[in-house]
Amino acid sequence: KRLETEQFIDQGLRNDWFTAHLQPIVSLSDGRVAGFEALMRLRHPERGILPPAEIIGIAEENGAIGRIGDCILSKAIADLAVISKLDGLADIYLAVNFSPLQFEPALPARLAALLLENGITPARIVVEITEAVLMLDSPVVRDVLDALSELGCRIALDDFGTGYSSLSYLNRFPVDIVKIDQSFTRSLSSDQPDVRRKSRMLVEGIRTISHQMGCAVVAEGIETTEQWDILQTMDVEFGQGYLLSRPLPLDALLEKLDEFATPDMPARRAAAS
Ligand code: G
């Protein structure tokens, strides 16, 4: 099974099977699309889309993640350039996930060059990292983060509140955005009143600390209108999840964007109907 996955990765890189799917990130106050997160997908010609978690796990072990990351980064930026031409979407942002192994000294310059080629300002790029990057706590990681930040990119801390994610990271690294892990969003609508109440307190607590540290907040994994409604009352700026849209390839996304907010049509009604 593992060998097979390694072969798929190899073939994928050679035959251009890797692609970026894009998932809208929506402003909770008015339902407008604020940005997109690029998510890696391997589209096998016979097997279809392969589960990304397994591919990323193996690619991180055998080092292929660097080349996959480069490929996704350049495709997603090219997609952003296309989306930017649409009415009202000229300032929309792109969030890209980075694995710890991609944090090498050459990254900021390579990203800057890609952005220049595609006519995109660095302020429109969000670099998503997990605590796995910060846990390395190496001078290289620090320097790369600082360089990305100086370039004008924003830094988002992904899956916040789970794993080894530590509040002290907010203190020690230049974080601009906190993404509340989807498990918290899910528990907001748990059938157990106690779990609901406590998750609410956790989300409100994370939000308050994030805001006090000057970070914007994104709630991940919104799947139901109930979760959306709860989050809307909580002063969380942004939301993302299947309720609004699954991650989609560029052509499907361009069609779907019609459903999203215009000034007189909030996105949620469109998404929920
Ligand atoms: O670690 P990160 O948060 O970047 O991972 C996002 C993953 O979650 C992606 O694989 C994406 O497809 C998936 N995802 C996005 N929205 C939802 C959602 O509403 N529900 C669930 N279960 N998964 C989601």
Ligand code: MN
């Ligand atoms: Mn992410």
